Amino acid sequence: MLVANYWRQVVQINDYQKSRFVNRVVSSMFNTVLGKKIVVLGFAFKKDTGNTRETPAIDVCHGLLGDKAHLAIYDPQVTEDQIKQDLATSKFDWDHPQHLVSASVTEKTNLMLHLIRIQSVYIPTHGVCILTEWNEFKSLDYQKIYDAMEKPVFFFDGRNVVNVQAMRKIGFIVYSVGKPLDDWIKDLPAAA
Helix, strand or coil, rough: HHHHHHHHHHHHHHHHHHHHHHHHHHHCCCCCCCEEEEEEEEECCCCCCCCCCCHHHHHHHHHCCCCCCEEEECCCCCHHHHHHHHHHHHHCCCCHHHHHHHCCHHHHHHEEEEEECCCHCCCCCCCECCCCHHHHHHHHHHHHHHHHHCCCCCCEEEECCCHHHHHHHHEEEEEEEECCCCCCCCCCHHCC
């Protein structure tokens, strides 16, 4: 019984962290992502794999889609079909056979989901979220991404991939898990 309670608490903490990340994105972007385009970099559970089982990206994307964001997702190893299947499947149906999955991703997201190639991160967007720590994300031309984005420019690093200070010098408003916020951001509602 004690072990079961421990693991239940671990799951609750993980769910809280994913929810907190989504809340940070929404509150930072003026309390709504309705109609805003957000590039999601990484969908796999961890780098160097195409495995999406228990990836936090599913819950984060569901949360953003729930507020009617337009998502553009890129992952170097996860297929478009896998991403669509994962987002169409409810959380507790992930381990069921494919034929039991009923809803299509387009029904759930109202066509607000786009799978992109890496070159497409250099398009006008309102925010960027890193959800998998792929090495290639460290070497993207962030100045070029910044120049293409809608201003103000929001960047949410869920895996501590980028150099926060370098990103802030470019002009990004950066939220990175476990890193301190800029002084002027700490008093905003999104800082909680």
